[in-house]
Amino acid sequence: MARKSERARQKTATVDFMEAERRRFAGKEKTLARAICYIAGELPMTIENLADHPEFLPTIAQWQHGEWGHLRPGDTVEDRRNRLETSCERDRIPLTVVAFNDGQPLGSASLIQHDMDTRLELSPWLASVFVAPEFRRQGIGARLVRRIMAEAGALNVPTLYLYTVHSEAFYASLGWTLPEHSAYREQTVAIMTYLPAKSKP
Ligand SMILES: CC(C)(COP(=O)(O)OP(=O)(O)OC[C@H]1O[C@@H](n2cnc3c(N)ncnc32)[C@H](O)[C@@H]1OP(=O)(O)O)[C@@H](O)C(=O)NCCC(=O)NCCS
Structure with a gap:
């Protein structure tokens, strides 16, 4: 007692x-x-849903247009911004997260239904991972990817996909595996997978 x-x-x-x-x-x-x-x-920063920070939309659209605009001939920054704005969900796909510090955006990443128009049977995808050049190699990209991996886990996604031309090693270091290489838009791309339910980011 x-x-x-x-x-x-x-x-x-x-x-x-x-x-x-x-x-x-x-x-x-x-x-x-x-x-x-x-x-x-580590660099101090916050990662939040872009739906809650529309003030970063113009910068992210600019980044994405600069990096991947050539894949959509005729596309403008404004087109990119409009697509991004209408695909910013909170608790469902598609969603985008943004890393920022003191009101300055550092990088972003998205979780979307489809990223390769030749592989519509695969879904969903981690896409548009981008860190502003002056902030690279400080762990921001890794934290953005892990955040999307966690979002996918929270949404009970069984398998998450991505494709990459140059960053296989980066994603492999974050727990992604490489089932195949494939020809896509005149390049060889690595299609990588991550199983949120079986791993913890
Ligand atoms: C790829 C990208 C997102 C990486 O962002 P980052 O913030 O520089 O990455 P991190 O600092 O988190 O790097 C994490 C690890 O990956 C390594 N790494 C980063 N970029 C790499 C690259 N291109 N190739 C190989 N390893 C890389 C880093 O050395 C680091 O490893 P370490 O912790 O052992 O040093 C950034 O370079 C970028 O925005 N590139 C342009 C857009 C792009 O290519 N996106 C990917 C499309 S699939």
Whole structure:
């Protein structure tokens, strides 16, 4: 009996302590996150759904048009922006996430139903992974990819796909496997897969 009440006392003390800590840090979550990034040597940033940050749409459309515009001859930045704007969902596909710091967008990535018009039987896809050139090689791309992997997991996606020409090693290091190479738009692309249900990002 005495041991039970001691355990109850300890439990109450722990709950009180946690509540006091929660109050102490309430409203300082961003400061804490920044401090953790600083200690870990990472660039401080937030990754959120683009649907909640339409102010970043023009920059992301510009990035994507610059990087992949040649794949759609005649396409304009405005076309790209309009497509992006109408495909920004929150809890369903298609969705886009954006990494930013102090109001500055750093990179983005999307989860979409189809990315290869020759492989419509495969769905959904991680696509449009892009980090602004001045912020590359600081782990932002990896965090964006992991975030989309987690979003796919939360949406119970059994298999997630991507295709890439140059970044096989990057995705392999994040747990993606390579079932096949394929010819696509006059290039050889690697089609890679990730099984959200069987792995944790
Ligand atoms: C590919 C891209 C998204 C990577 O973003 P990033 O923020 O520089 O990547 P990270 O810093 O998170 O790199 C993660 C790891 O991958 C490695 N890596 C990054 N880019 C790589 C590349 N092109 N080839 C091989 N390895 C690469 C990094 O060295 C790092 O490994 P490390 O932790 O052992 O050092 C970025 O280079 C980019 O936007 N490129 C242009 C668009 C593009 O090609 N997108 C991919 C289309 S499939």
